[in-house]
Amino acid sequence: MNPHLLRTFVAVLDHRSFSTAASELGYTQSAVSQHIAALEADLGTRLIERRPVAPTAAGARLMEHAPALLLLLDAARADITRLHHANPTRLTLAHTPAALGPAVAQALAQLRTTTHPLDLEVRVLSQAAVIENVLTGSADIGLVDGAAAPSDPLPLPNLGPSTTTLAAAEQTLAVLFPLGHPLAGRASVRLTDLTQAQWIDAPDTAIPLDRLRAVCRADGFRPRIRHRGTDLHGLAALAAAGHGLAALPLPLAAALPGLAAVPVAEPRLVHRTELIHPANPTDAARQLADLVTDRQSTPGDGRR
Known part of the structure; x- marks a missing residue:
C-alpha cells in the first residue's frame, strides 16, 4: 500500500473534499482523483463516494488504520534522521x-x-x-x-x-x-x-x-x-x-x-x-x- 496514496486518502476524508485535499497537499485535483483511484484499484474496492464525499464501508474501515500507519512511517523517518541531525x-x-x-x-x-x-x-x-x-x-x-x-x-x-x-x-x-x-x-x-x-x-x-x-x-x-x-x-x-x-x-x-x-x-x-x-x-x-x-x-x- 503506497503511503503517498494513503495520505491523499486521509486528506480527502478529513476535509470531505477533493479540491481542499489537493490544495493542502500541493497536488492538482486531477492528481488527487488519480491517487484515490489507484488506491481503490490496489485494494480492489471502492473507498470513497464522490457526491457527496464520504467513506464507503471499506473506506471507513481503512480510515481506522490509516492515521496510525502514517504516524509510524513518520516515526521511522524521524528515528533515522535523529541519528545524524540530533542537536x-x-x-x-x-x-x-x-x-x-x-x-x-x-x-x-x-x-x-x-x-x-x-x-x-x-x-x-x-x-x-x-x-x-x-x-x-x-x-x-x-x-x-x-x-x-x-x-x-x-x-x-x-x-x-x-x-x-x-x-x-x-x-x-x-x-x-x-x-x-x-x-x-x-x-x-x-x-x-x-x-x-x-x-x-x-x-x-x-x-x-x-x-x-x-x-x-x-x-x-x-x-x-x-x-x-x-x-x-x-x-x-x-x-x-x-x-x-x-x-x-x-x-x-x-x-x-x-x-x-x-x-x-x-x-x-x-x-x-x-x-x-x-x-x-x-x-x-x-x-x-x-x-x-x-x-x-x-x-x-x-x-x-
Missing part, C-alpha cells in the same frame, strides 16, 4: 496539562546546570498531540498522564519499536467538587457512586470520561458541558462554578482555588504519569529521563 543542546518537552509536576520542573532545573547552553522549549498539548510530537521528532521527550490501577501501564496506542515508555510518577487520584457540594467534605469517594453525577467532559485536561466508564465498568459519567483544549485553570473555574465534576491528581487538584479535592477510594486507581522518548534519544532527553525516573541508565527498561 545536543536543544530539548523540546511536550506534556499533557496534568503531567508536569514539581519533580519534572526540578529535573529540568538540574539539567540546565549540567548542559550549557540548553535551548529548552516546553509545550502543553493533548495526549494524542504529545505522542505525535515525540514519534515524528517534533519533540525530544514527552509526558502523558491518565488513570490506571497501581503499577499498571497507561492504555496508550501502539507506539512502535522506536519508542520507549517509562513510569515517571504515581499519585492519588481525586475528584474536584465545588466547595458547596454535599460531598466536598468527604474523606474519600467511590467513583461508582458518581456515575449519575454531572461531569465536565475534558479529555485533553482531566481524566477522560470514557476512561472512567471503562475502569468502573459502568455507564453514566454524562457530561454537562464539554471543555476542549489544555486550559487547566479554565477547567478549574468551570468546576468551581458548579458546571460539573472532573478527576485530576490530588496534589494538583488540591492547589486549585475554589475547589475541594476528594481522593478516590474505589476502584483502586492512581493518577499515573509516563515518560515517552525515542529508543535513541538525544543526550539531553536521556539525561532528563534519568533524572525524572531516578535511574542510572535507560537501556532495557522500556515497556514499548
Whole structure:
C-alpha cells in the first residue's frame, strides 16, 4: 500500500473534499482523483463516494488504520534522521496539562546546570498531540498522564519499536467538587457512586470520561458541558462554578482555588504519569529521563 496514496486518502476524508485535499497537499485535483483511484484499484474496492464525499464501508474501515500507519512511517523517518541531525543542546518537552509536576520542573532545573547552553522549549498539548510530537521528532521527550490501577501501564496506542515508555510518577487520584457540594467534605469517594453525577467532559485536561466508564465498568459519567483544549485553570473555574465534576491528581487538584479535592477510594486507581522518548534519544532527553525516573541508565527498561 503506497503511503503517498494513503495520505491523499486521509486528506480527502478529513476535509470531505477533493479540491481542499489537493490544495493542502500541493497536488492538482486531477492528481488527487488519480491517487484515490489507484488506491481503490490496489485494494480492489471502492473507498470513497464522490457526491457527496464520504467513506464507503471499506473506506471507513481503512480510515481506522490509516492515521496510525502514517504516524509510524513518520516515526521511522524521524528515528533515522535523529541519528545524524540530533542537536545536543536543544530539548523540546511536550506534556499533557496534568503531567508536569514539581519533580519534572526540578529535573529540568538540574539539567540546565549540567548542559550549557540548553535551548529548552516546553509545550502543553493533548495526549494524542504529545505522542505525535515525540514519534515524528517534533519533540525530544514527552509526558502523558491518565488513570490506571497501581503499577499498571497507561492504555496508550501502539507506539512502535522506536519508542520507549517509562513510569515517571504515581499519585492519588481525586475528584474536584465545588466547595458547596454535599460531598466536598468527604474523606474519600467511590467513583461508582458518581456515575449519575454531572461531569465536565475534558479529555485533553482531566481524566477522560470514557476512561472512567471503562475502569468502573459502568455507564453514566454524562457530561454537562464539554471543555476542549489544555486550559487547566479554565477547567478549574468551570468546576468551581458548579458546571460539573472532573478527576485530576490530588496534589494538583488540591492547589486549585475554589475547589475541594476528594481522593478516590474505589476502584483502586492512581493518577499515573509516563515518560515517552525515542529508543535513541538525544543526550539531553536521556539525561532528563534519568533524572525524572531516578535511574542510572535507560537501556532495557522500556515497556514499548
